[in-house]
Amino acid sequence: MNQPEVKLGEAIQFSADLQEIFVTDAGAVYQCDKQNRLLVNFAGSVAKLKVETFLRLKKAVDSIDLSTMAVNTGRCSDYELITVFGCEKLYVLTLPEIYSFKELLGGAKFVLQLNSMLHERLFAQPA
Template structure:
């Protein structure tokens, strides 16, 4: 789906669940998120801000509140044209996707640091 939006993109899958996927584009230095039938591009900093925002949604309050308006929350990611109307299940699915992607990004950084230090130790 991403290659139809940006045919020149060079993307690698970062993390995927049954409800979505996160891809990293090395050409544009950004992340692409496929979720809820749409694809959204994020700069690295906006991706982290979006994850933080999703993590701060009070699911317990949504479940306890009896008002119909509390069944969903409207999320508009930074500097995008997207708008998501999310149910509690959608939020949980999105959190799983974003948590997994952030973990894989951090793991990749740790592995690269270990490899660099190993190469330095071997060359000495």
């Protein structure tokens, strides 16, 4: 199976350098070991992030209270602006998009943690 290669501002092309981490109907997260980056493909664009920036983005998205946003009748609550230090992308998302983004980022973080735990167990040095 071909793996996508992502260049910001261009369409996704395929390369062996990327590994698929997590995919939903709304987007995908890929890992590039060559550049030590995660590529988040969501809302029609791709963000190339360091792992620390990815975790900050997830924390920012998780801090949005969806139930408060849903019951607020003001026009200012129709959208949420999301950006974090180290990410060149500014996300302007609606309530359903934020829900989908939370799902994507949460699934990707889970898979990254699982991979890390498996790697520790499989390659642990005996004491």
